[in-house]
Amino acid sequence: xxxxxxxxxxxxxxxxxxxxxxxSADPEKVVSLYDQRNxxxxxxxxLRRQRNENAGKMKGKLEPELRQGLIEEGKALKEKIASVxxxxxxxxxxxxAAAVLIxxxxxxxxxxxxxxxxxxxxLRSGNVPSFGFKAKDHVELAEEMDLVDFENAAxxxxxxxxxxxxEAVLLELALTRYALDVLQKHGFTLTITPDIAREEIxxxxxxxxxxxxxxxxxxxxTGTCLVGxxxxxxxxxxxxxxxxxxxxxxxxxxxxxxxxxxxxxAGQYSKGLYRVHQFTKIxxxxxxxxEDSDDLLMKLRxxxxxxxxxxxxxxxxxxxxxxxxxxxxxRKFDLEAWMPGRGDEGDWGEVTSTSNCTDxxxxxxxxxxxxxxxxxxxxxxxxxxxxxxxxxxIALLENYQQEDGSIRIPEALVPYTGFSEIRR
RNA sequence: GGAGAGGUGCCGGAGUGGUCGAACGGGUCUGACUCGAAAUCAGGUGUACUGCUUGCAGUACCGAGGGUUCGAAUCCCUCCCUCUCCGCCA
Numbered sequence: 116x117x118x119x120x121x122x123x124x125x126x127x128x129x130x131x132x133x134x135x136x137x138x139s140a141d142p143e144k145v146v147s148l149y150d151q152r153n154x155x156x157x158x159x160x161x162l163r164r165q166r167n168e169n170a171g172k173m174k175g176k177l178e179p180e181l182r183q184g185l186i187e188e189g190k191a192l193k194e195k196i197a198s199v200x201x202x203x204x205x206x207x208x209x210x211x212a213a214a215v216l217i218x219x220x221x222x223x224x225x226x227x228x229x230x231x232x233x234x235x236x237x238l239r240s241g242n243v244p245s246f247g248f249k250a251k252d253h254v255e256l257a258e259e260m261d262l263v264d265f266e267n268a269a270x271x272x273x274x275x276x277x278x279x280x281x282e283a284v285l286l287e288l289a290l291t292r293y294a295l296d297v298l299q300k301h302g303f304t305l306t307i308t309p310d311i312a313r314e315e316i317x318x319x320x321x322x323x324x325x326x327x328x329x330x331x332x333x334x335x336x337t338g339t340c341l342v343g344x345x346x347x348x349x350x351x352x353x354x355x356x357x358x359x360x361x362x363x364x365x366x367x368x369x370x371x372x373x374x375x376x377x378x379x380x381a382g383q384y385s386k387g388l389y390r391v392h393q394f395t396k397i398x399x400x401x402x403x404x405x406e407d408s409d410d411l412l413m414k415l416r417x418x419x420x421x422x423x424x425x426x427x428x429x430x431x432x433x434x435x436x437x438x439x440x441x442x443x444x445x446r447k448f449d450l451e452a453w454m455p456g457r458g459d460e461g462d463w464g465e466v467t468s469t470s471n472c473t474d475x476x477x478x479x480x481x482x483x484x485x486x487x488x489x490x491x492x493x494x495x496x497x498x499x500x501x502x503x504x505x506x507x508x509i510a511l512l513e514n515y516q517q518e519d520g521s522i523r524i525p526e527a528l529v530p531y532t533g534f535s536e537i538r539r
Numbered sequence: 540g541g542a543g544a545g546g547u548g549c550c551g552g553a554g555u556g557g558u559c560g561a562a563c564g565g566g567u568c569u570g571a572c573u574c575g576a577a578a579u580c581a582g583g584u585g586u587a588c589u590g591c592u593u594g595c596a597g598u599a600c601c602g603a604g605g606g607u608u609c610g611a612a613u614c615c616c617u618c619c620c621u622c623u624c625c626g627c628c629a
Contacts, residue, residue: 153589156588156589156598157589157590159598160588160589160590160597160598160599161597161598163597163598163599164597164598166609166610167597167598167610169609169610170557170609170610171557171558171610173557173609173610174557174558174610175557175558182609185609186609186610187609188609189608189609189610190608190609191609192609193608193609193610491586491587
């Protein structure tokens with residue numbers, strides 16, 4: 116959420132940003148409701164002052180008639196206050212509803228564009244493998260090597276679920292462990308987070324926990340949801356609290372399962388493990404002072420690059436355009452790994468994403484820090500994928516496939532897997 | 540899941556429906572004493588928002604949200620969390 120006062124003072128820029136992001140939102144309405152709210156606050160505080168004053172007069176002993184008069188006056192004030200409070204409630208709900216639709220401002224360097232096709236490729240790393248044979252996709256490879264079972268998972272749990280089997284199990288654990296080692300080296304506090312979070316937290320982080328269009332599984336009757344990412348649990352970690360940033364940014368890494376409804380998602384580009392209802396992800400999350408968030412975003416991106424470079428998986432980095440940023444992000448970079456089995460001749464597929472959400476998330480979650488001047492300010496929050504394991508497995512299987520269908524394991528991973536190839 | 544106890548400021552811990560933003564103790568800050576320190580003594584010491592502005596005034600906040608009342612930290616309801624015991628489990 117943006118600061119109401121900021122919206123009011125920067126109406127043109129906010130309007131321009133909404134247009135660039137290709138969303139519909141009404142900043143004028145927010146400003147109008149905000150002004151109304153402020154007027155009602157003053158009215159309400161004046162009435163409460165009168166009530167307190169009235170109650171104060173009745174502290175000692177009084178003539179009965181005098182007391183009765185004051186009580187009558189108090190009753191009248193009470194009714195007035197109740198009606199103004201009612202008006203306030205309605206106003207606040209409307210203001211909140213209008214304000215959450217306003218997306219975060221975008222970084223001035225973020226490319227302006229409508230959809231993912233407008234994302235700007237800014238670098239490539241690694242060599243796209245050229246096979247002397249027709250590359251298989253991961254579904255075919257996994258089947259041949261008996262690594263993933265989609266069919267029985269569909270019977271037991273539904274479509275887009277899977278059993279990992281045999282070496283794939285160890286591969287998941289190896290990728291997890293490998294990523295955690297990299298993150299620990301960079302100073303992250305390692306956590307395994309809950310896979311369930313309260314609705315308020317889910318909402319505060321910027322996800323919609325309810326409704327047909329929600330990508331979140333709600334747990335009926337509990338007020339909680341399955342998390343779609345550890346961003347929720349890591350962002351919620353300090354919700355409503357003061358964070359101590361005097362020693363620099365707080366860096367947290369979280370291992371969690373991620374659950375996504377993915378209603379209606381189907382087709383060639385989301386087949387196999389690419390788009391599933393459940394996967395394991397290692398997420399980075401950072402809390403920092405406003406002046407540090409631009410640099411920190413670059414650091415998160417470089418860690419993602421380090422992880423994929425270490426695995427020898429070719430990738431490119433795209434600077435996400437305004438229309439594809441999503442509500443909370445101020446700037447976002449995606450790593451897209453080369454997936455030789457994707458499409459007809461291989462294609463790039465998103466494997467990580469890192470965002471600077473500035474104070475947009477923190478304002479809603481109530482995460483602040485005490486700045487050097489003694490003022491409390493909203494922290495900046497950033498998140499980034501270290502590795503989304505299911506997609507990591509796709510990239511590994513497809514890039515390291517051999518002509519006979521066996522899979523090589525990248526050297527950096529062998530200490531974690533304990534084997535250097537998968538072969539039948 | 541069942542039974543019980545509890546949640547108050549930086550910490551400990553009082554608090555009869557009005558004199559409670561909150562006793563008392565500790566911590567901490569300022570000043571005095573001292574060559575300096577300790578001890579002692581005196582005074583101050585929450586947060587947020589709003590309005591005039593070097594300060595002051597107002598409003599809110601005693602786990603969260605509702606309710607009763609002219610008036611709630613105090614009474615009632617719901618929820619959350621912590622602790623103890625029992626049950627169940629990994």
